[in-house]
Amino acid sequence: MTDKIGIAVCSHFFHELEEAIRIAAWDRVVPLRFPALCGKPPLTLEKLKTVSGPRFDACSFVHILGGNCCRNIRTDPTTATSVQVHVFNPCFSMFAGETQIQSLCGEGAYLLTPGWLAVWRNQLRFDGFDRESARQFYGECLKSAVFLETIDSPQNEVLAREFGEYVNLPFRTLKIGLEYFRLLLRCIIGERELSKAYRIS
Numbered sequence: 001m002t003d004k005i006g007i008a009v010c011s012h013f014f015h016e017l018e019e020a021i022r023i024a025a026w027d028r029v030v031p032l033r034f035p036a037l038c039g040k041p042p043l044t045l046e047k048l049k050t051v052s053g054p055r056f057d058a059c060s061f062v063h064i065l066g067g068n069c070c071r072n073i074r075t076d077p078t079t080a081t082s083v084q085v086h087v088f089n090p091c092f093s094m095f096a097g098e099t100q101i102q103s104l105c106g107e108g109a110y111l112l113t114p115g116w117l118a119v120w121r122n123q124l125r126f127d128g129f130d131r132e133s134a135r136q137f138y139g140e141c142l143k144s145a146v147f148l149e150t151i152d153s154p155q156n157e158v159l160a161r162e163f164g165e166y167v168n169l170p171f172r173t174l175k176i177g178l179e180y181f182r183l184l185l186r187c188i189i190g191e192r193e194l195s196k197a198y199r200i201s
Contacts, residue, residue, distance in 0.1 A: 003028065003060050004028050004029070004030050004058055004059045004060060005028060005029050005030070005059060005060070005061050005062075005063070005189060006029075006030045006031075006032045006052075006055070006056060006058075006059035006061070006062035006063065007021075007029060007030070007031060007032065007062070007063050007065065007185065007188070007189075008032035008033065008034055008048055008052070008062060008063070008064045008065065009031075009032075009033060009034075009065050009066065009094075010033065010034055010035070010036040010066055010069065010091070011033045011034070011035060011036045011115065012036040012113060012115035012116045013065075013091075013094070013113065013115055014031065014033040014115065015114065015115055015151060016095070016113075016114075016115070016150050016151060016178060016181055017031045017033075017185075018031050019151060019178060020178050020181055020182045020185055021185075023178070023182065024182060024185075024186070026189070029185075029189065030055055030058065030059055032048070032052045032055055032056060032059075032062065033051070033052070034047065034048045034051055034052075034064075034066075035047075035051065036115070036116075037069065038067075038068075038069055042069065042071075042072050042073075043066070043069050043070055043072075043073060044073065045073055045083065048064065048073075060082065061082050061083070061084075062082065062083050062084075063083075063084050063086060063188055063189075064083065064084070064085045064086065065086045065088070065094060065188075066085075066086075066087065066088070066091055067087065067088055067089065067090050067091030067092075068087070068089075068090075068091075069091075070085050070086075070087055071087050073085050086188065090105070090111075092111050092113070092148060094180075094181055094184060095113070095148060095150055095176055095178075095180055095181050096148065096176050096180055097180060104146055104174075107143065107144075108141070108142050108143030108144065109142070109143065109144050109145070109146040110138060110142045110144070110145045110146070110169065111145075111146055111148055112145055112146065112147045112148065112160060112163065112171075113147075113148050113150060114149070114150060114151050114153065114156055117147070117156065117159040117160060117163065118159065120159065120162075120163050124166075131166060134166065134167045135166075135167055135168045138167040138168075138169055139167070139168060139169070142169060143169070143170075144169055144170050144171060144172065145160065145163060145164045145167070145169045145170070145171040145172075146171070146172055146173075146174055147160040147171060147172070147173045147174065148174055148176050149173050149174065149175045149176065149177075150176060150177065150178055150181070151178070152175075156173070157173060160173065
């Protein structure tokens with residue numbers, strides 16, 4: 001087995017992961033993805049292995065990053081030393097920190113990222129919403145839609161505006177970039193490397 005480190009995120013965040021790895025030139029880090037089902041049904045380690053296939057098996061260690069969808073992942077004794085689950089509350093905290101994200105949620109903001117926006121119509125259908133029911137649902141407990149722009153693209157604001165109009169919520173863009181996410185990944189990878197160094201010594 002090669003000494004590669006796998007990092008798995010849901011498909012909504014996969015482009016951010018790929019870009020962070022590219023910028024840092026981490027040639028030993030393998031980006032892995034799992035379906036963005038938000039816990040419906042809950043993600044299992046077996047499902048992740050099936051989806052990732054040989055890319056998972058090529059890694060000597062895998063970090064799984066996510067929100068509540070990852071909370072119930074269980075590792076058995078044969079995988080406990082090669083898989084670590086990192087749960088963020090909520091999952092957006094990977095990109096801006098829990099304090100800022102919780103503050104936005106407390107203000108009644110519905111948070112969006114590029115990956116979710118790219119498939120927002122399909123996502124609403126998956127959740128069982130048409131335009132009328134979506135407006136009713138989102139309007140009951142939310143005051144705005146906030147687009148967390150992790151990766152710059154001209155299409156982002158167009159999609160955010162379309163979603164805001166569809167659910168009848170005002171929207172704004174908050175440029176956050178990938179700096180926080182890259183630092184988080186660097187800490188996770190560094191912790192793994194440091195632990196390995198101690199075992200060798």
